[in-house]
Each structure stands twice: as structure tokens, then as C-alpha cells.
Amino acid sequence: MTSPEYAPIPPSALGPAVNDQGYYVGRVERNLYYVTDSVYQAAFLATPDGVVMFDAPPSIGHNLQRAVDEVAAAEGVSNKVTHLVYSHHHDDHSGASSLFGGDVVRIGHEETKRLLLRDGNPARPAPDITFADQYTLEVGGERVELAWHGPNHSPDNIYIHFPGHDTLMFIDVVNAGWVPIYNTNLSEDVPGYMGAPAIALSYPWTHFICGHLGRLATRDDVAVHQQYIADIEASAREALASVDPVPFYTAAWPNFWAGVKGHLDAVTERTAAPVVAKYTGVLAAADIEIFTYTTSFAIMQSLRLDSGPSGPVHP
Numbered sequence: 147m148t149s150p151e152y153a154p155i156p157p158s159a160l161g162p163a164v165n166d167q168g169y170y171v172g173r174v175e176r177n178l179y180y181v182t183d184s185v186y187q188a189a190f191l192a193t194p195d196g197v198v199m200f201d202a203p204p205s206i207g208h209n210l211q212r213a214v215d216e217v218a219a220a221e222g223v224s225n226k227v228t229h230l231v232y233s234h235h236h237d238d239h240s241g242a243s244s245l246f247g248g249d250v251v252r253i254g255h256e257e258t259k260r261l262l263l264r265d266g267n268p269a270r271p272a273p274d275i276t277f278a279d280q281y282t283l284e285v286g287g288e289r290v291e292l293a294w295h296g297p298n299h300s301p302d303n304i305y306i307h308f309p310g311h312d313t314l315m316f317i318d319v320v321n322a323g324w325v326p327i328y329n330t331n332l333s334e335d336v337p338g339y340m341g342a343p344a345i346a347l348s349y350p351w352t353h354f355i356c357g358h359l360g361r362l363a364t365r366d367d368v369a370v371h372q373q374y375i376a377d378i379e380a381s382a383r384e385a386l387a388s389v390d391p392v393p394f395y396t397a398a399w400p401n402f403w404a405g406v407k408g409h410l411d412a413v414t415e416r417t418a419a420p421v422v423a424k425y426t427g428v429l430a431a432a433d434i435e436i437f438t439y440t441t442s443f444a445i446m447q448s449l450r451l452d453s454g455p456s457g458p459v460h461p
């Protein structure tokens with residue numbers, strides 16, 4: 147079944163078919179694997195000393211252990227998950243954590259711990275091991291480098307580098323082959339979100355686990371996403387400079403908020419329309435205009451409020 151009101155999704159934006167139980171598990175490199183239900187992704191390292199799980203999306207749920215069992219049986223290694231690394235605190239990437247019980251060692255950023263304790267959801271226990279900037283995890287002869295480089299999608303979102311597997315896992319910023327969903331992919335720190343792909347590209351890697359949809363990402367996917375965001379930023383700068391706010395406020399006076407709406411809607415429209423046109427057929431779902439419009443709004447507001455100026459100084 148397809149959505150008749152939208153353009154067809156290019157096959158290159160789709161991942162492998164899932165099995166009868168609704169998951170696909172694929173080798174990334176050597177003993178690093180990723181699991182997807184076509185919308186969410188997790189990953190795991192199958193070592194001689196046990197399995198290290200990276201994220202536990204509830205939509206994959208019990209299929210995480212099924213995927214581990216499948217690989218462990220084929221490779222003749224333990225299927226016991228001994229460690230679980232949180233990319234960030236959001237429930238949609240961690241809500242199946244409690245399926246792995248109380249003995250698994252959970253690892254995450256110190257802010258992930260604070261936020262999980264705040265949220266108090268027993269489905270996602272707070273990490274036992276936390277770090278502020280960097281943490282090296284060594285299990286079964288494998289090394290994983292965890293790093294926090296500032297807030298982006300969430301305050302606690304970390305970079306997970308697998309130097310022995312030529313892979314970076316970084317969640318909820320780049321959607322391989324697809325546009326971000328609403329509001330810069332539901333991000334809290336817009337300048338951090340906009341700068342994150344350059345940090346991701348500063349690591350050496352060939353394979354990128356982005357957390358969403360069905361396939362792994364490439365460096366080219368990250369570059370296309372970066373260009374999409376750069377195009378929105380350039381378009382927003384142009385629109386902010388060229389749309390005259392005065393007529394909107396004059397027409398709406400004394401309903402100042404109606405003036406705000408008229409002005410900002412016009413800036414958003416002028417920002418987003420050319421970007422939607424450019425990326426339809428390039429990034430999947432670019433023709434779902436609300437995504438680029440809300441991302442344009444978020445970036446345009448960040449240009450005003452974070453970068454400044456927010457407006458002219460009264461004479």
C-alpha cells in the first residue's frame with residue numbers, strides 16, 4: 147500500500163526486508179550487527195565475553211534478543227547481553243531496556259542518568275556507569291569510544307565510535323536518505339543540531355548507524371543532510387532580510403500576536419518553499435511539506451534568538 151497523496155519512496159531510501167517476526171539483523175562489520183524494524187535501529191557487539199547492546203527501542207522490543215540469539219547461534223558465541231549503552235534518554239530508543247533485567251551493566255552520559263531519574267520510568271533504568279565527556283568501553287577484546295560533544299537533538303545525545311569496526315553510531319540527527327521530521331527532528335538545541343553532522347564527519351568511519359529507518363547510512367548521506375540544513379539556513383537568512391514585517395503588524399494592529407503570525411508565517415513560507423522543491427525526489431518524504439516548514443521555522447527562530455540579531459534596535 148502506498149500513500150497516494152505523496153511521491154513514491156525511492157528504493158534507495160528503504161532498507162532490507164524484515165523477517166516474519168518483523169525484524170532484520172545485519173552485519174555491519176566483523177562482530178558488530180544492527181537490528182531494525184524498518185523504522186527504528188539498534189546495534190550490538192557479539193563478543194566472546196557477552197553481548198553489548200546499543201539502545202533498546204521498544205518498537206523492536208523482544209526482537210532485540212531474538213536477533214542476538216540468531217547471531218549467537220550462527221557465530222557460536224554467547225547470547226547473554228551483559229552491557230547496554232544508551233545513546234540518549236528518549237523512550238523511543240530506550241524503552242525496552244528493562245527487558246534485559248537488572249544484571250546488565252547500563253552505561254550512559256551523566257545527563258542521561260539525570261533525565262532518566264527525572265522521568266522515573268521503570269522500563270528504562272538509569273545507567274550504572276556514567277561519564278561527562280568520554281568513556282572507553284572494553285568488552286571481549288573490543289573497544290568502543292563514547293563521547294559527548296555538547297547538546298544537539300537532546301542535551302545528552304552521545305557519539306558512539308567503533309574504531310575497530312569503521313563505524314559511528316549517532317542517533318536522531320541524520321535520517322539516512324530521508325528528511326528530518328518536525329522541528330529539526332524534534333531537537334532541543336538547534337545550533338547543536340546544525341553543527342552535529344560536522345562532528346560526526348570528523349570521525350573516521352565508513353558505516354553510520356543513525357537510529358532510524360531500515361538501512362545503514364554513508365558519509366554521502368550525512369553530506370546530503372548537511373546540505374539540506376545549510377540550504378534552509380541560507381534561505382532563512384534571505385527570507386528574514388527580505389520580508390518586511392511592518393505591513394503584517396499594521397494590518398493586525400492591535401492584535402500584536404496576529405502580526406507575529408502573519409510575519410513569521412511569511413518568512414517560513416519563503417524559507418521552506420524552495421527547499422521543498424529542491425529536495426523532492428532527493429530525500430524521501432521531502433514532499434511532506436510540514437517537515438521542512440517546521441524545521442525552517444526552528445532554524446529561522448534560532449537565527450533570530452541564538453545567533454541574533456532578533457530585530458532592529460529602536461532609534
Ligand SMILES: [Zn+2]
Nearest residue numbers: 236299300318
Ligand atoms: Zn531522540
